[in-house]
Amino acid sequence: MIADLWMVAQQxxxxxxxxxxxxxxxxARVLNDNAVKNLANLVLYFATPCVIISSCAREFDAGLxxxxxxxxxxxxxxxxxxxxxxxxxxxxxxxxRRRVLRFSTIFSNAGYMAIPLQQAILGPTGxxxxxxxxxxxxxxxxxxxxxxxxxxxxxxxxxxxVVNPGIIGVLIGLVVFICRIPVPGVVLSAVQHVGNLNTPxxxxxVGYYLGQTNLLAALRDRxxxxxxxxxxxxxxxxxxxxxxxxxxxxxxxxxxxxxxxxPVATACTMFATRYECNPLLSVNLVSLSxxxxxxxxxxxxxxxKYLGSVL
Numbered sequence: 629m630i631a632d633l634w635m636v637a638q639q640x641x642x643x644x645x646x647x648x649x650x651x652x653x654x655x656a657r658v659l660n661d662n663a664v665k666n667l668a669n670l671v672l673y674f675a676t677p678c679v680i681i682s683s684c685a686r687e688f689d690a691g692l693x694x695x696x697x698x699x700x701x702x703x704x705x706x707x708x709x710x711x712x713x714x715x716x717x718x719x720x721x722x723x724x725r726r727r728v729l730r731f732s733t734i735f736s737n738a739g740y741m742a743i744p745l746q747q748a749i750l751g752p753t754g755x756x757x758x759x760x761x762x763x764x765x766x767x768x769x770x771x772x773x774x775x776x777x778x779x780x781x782x783x784x785x786x787x788x789x790v791v792n793p794g795i796i797g798v799l800i801g802l803v804v805f806i807c808r809i810p811v812p813g814v815v816l817s818a819v820q821h822v823g824n825l826n827t828p829x830x831x832x833x834v835g836y837y838l839g840q841t842n843l844l845a846a847l848r849d850r851x852x853x854x855x856x857x858x859x860x861x862x863x864x865x866x867x868x869x870x871x872x873x874x875x876x877x878x879x880x881x882x883x884x885x886x887x888x889x890x891p892v893a894t895a896c897t898m899f900a901t902r903y904e905c906n907p908l909l910s911v912n913l914v915s916l917s918x919x920x921x922x923x924x925x926x927x928x929x930x931x932x933k934y935l936g937s938v939l
Contacts, residue, residue, distance in 0.1 A: 633930035639748040640926050643741065643831050647918070650835020664836050668898075671740075671829050677797025679743060679823030680762070683755035684801030685811045692753070693806070695880045696760045702876070702884050703764035706867055710734040711772065713858060720851065723779065724906035728896065731776050732913045733855050735893040738765045739794065740830035741918075742887045747827065749886070749929070750879050756805075757883035759798045766794045769895055777899040830894075834918055837897060841915040842908075849912065856892075856917050860924045864889040868932060877936045885932040889925050891917035 653659040659667075714730040736742070738761050746754030770792060775781055804811060811819075867888045871881055892914045900910035 630930075632933045633926055636749065636929045636933075637926040639745060640922055642748070643744060643827075644922055646828050646831035647835035647838060649828075650832035650837075651839040652835075653832065654836045654839030659832075659836055664833055667829050668833055671826060671833075673793045674822055675824075675826040675829065676739060676743065676762075677793050677800070678819045679747070679755060679826040680759045680794075680797040681801045681804065682816065682820045682823050683752040683759065684805040685816055685819075686752065686756075686805065688805060688808050692756060695757055698876065698880060699757050699760035699884055700764055702867075702871065703761045703887070705870070706863070706888055707734060707764065707768050709866070710858075710863060713863075717854065717858070718851070725851070725909060727777050727779065728900055728906045728909045728913070729851060729855050731773060731899065732892045732896050732910065732917075733858050734776075735765065735769055735773060735895060736859065736887060737890040737893045737914075737918075738762060738887045740834065740894050741890045741921075744827040744830070745886050745890075745925075746883060750883055753879050754883045754886070756801075757880060758887060759801060761884070761887040762794050763798050765893075766792050769893070769899075773895070773899065777905050778903045779905075834894060834914070837894070837911055838915040838918065841911050843912075843916065843919075845908075845912060847916070849909070852909075852913055852916065855913060856920060859892055859917060860889070860920055864924070864928045868928070868935070872935060872939060877939075881936045882929065882932050886925075886929060889921070889928045891921040 650659075711734055714733040718726050718729040718733070720726040720729065738758070742758055742761070743755055746758045750757075771784060774784055803809065864885065868885060871884060876884065894914055897907060897910045897914050899905070900907040
């Protein structure tokens with residue numbers, strides 16, 4: 629298990645070095661808010677769909693497809709449990725705080741941070757499984773998440789859900805995988821090159837926002853600690869126990885746990901800014917959870933790999 633812990637820690641540390649580049653870019657004013665927004669769009673509309681499509685351009689395997697469906701089921705259960713916990717725990721009188729705390733508890737950084745880790749630890753198989761988690765994440769974040777942060781059901785939009793780049797990328801990838809469509813080498817190479825942007829750019833974006841954070845203020849927020857304890861400790865532990873009871877093992881188990889154990893979703897800051905719902909608190913929670921995850925994620929993933937191999 630020590631070897632697994634060290635391997636995962638190295639991968640997480642690599643991502644944090646990239647985050648450090650983002651912090652430097654913010655402090656040195658190499659990047660500004662508009663540039664970061666454009667980079668985020670580049671990742672959202674091109675890099676993430678490409679990395680998912682490239683992971684699906686492989687020989688058809690019924691076992692992989694079954695695992696894909698297992699991840700979808702696990703992701704649904706995980707989000708529903710967290711929605712229940714968030715509503716039971718966070719009843720703050722200040723509406724904007726309540727919304728941000730609930731959103732931060734429920735949604736993990738399954739896109740920006742999980743996919744790079746899946747690539748580093750499990751390779752294309754991990755990304756393939758992660759794509760299933762991303763489907764569920766996108767559906768729930770653009771339905772429940774929108775209502776949670778805006779407080780208005782009228783903000784729901786079927787169009788936003790249907791044309792979401794993450795979901796489109798997964799659907800294209802699944803068609804390629806299930807229908808066994810051959811992808812020309814030149815096209816696949818180009819897709820892979822664009823997909824490679826999915827690791828450094830999201831981490832630099834996280835670092836940019838981290839550079840704007842008042843960590844002292846974040847450390848003084850007691851309710852924030854409750855949110856982070858659920859997000860980084862309680863839910864990963866509960867998920868691991870449930871998955872082991874359900875006899876989920878191997879790469880499938882590790883892939884799901886990487887998604888569950890990631891810190892607060894950067895989408896929290898994007899949504900909070902869009903709906904003017906305490907964006908400062910959202911930045912603090914995203915940044916602090918990202919820093920703390922350098923300790924929690926390697927432990928959970930290493931324990932997952934160990935238990936998955938001995939039980």
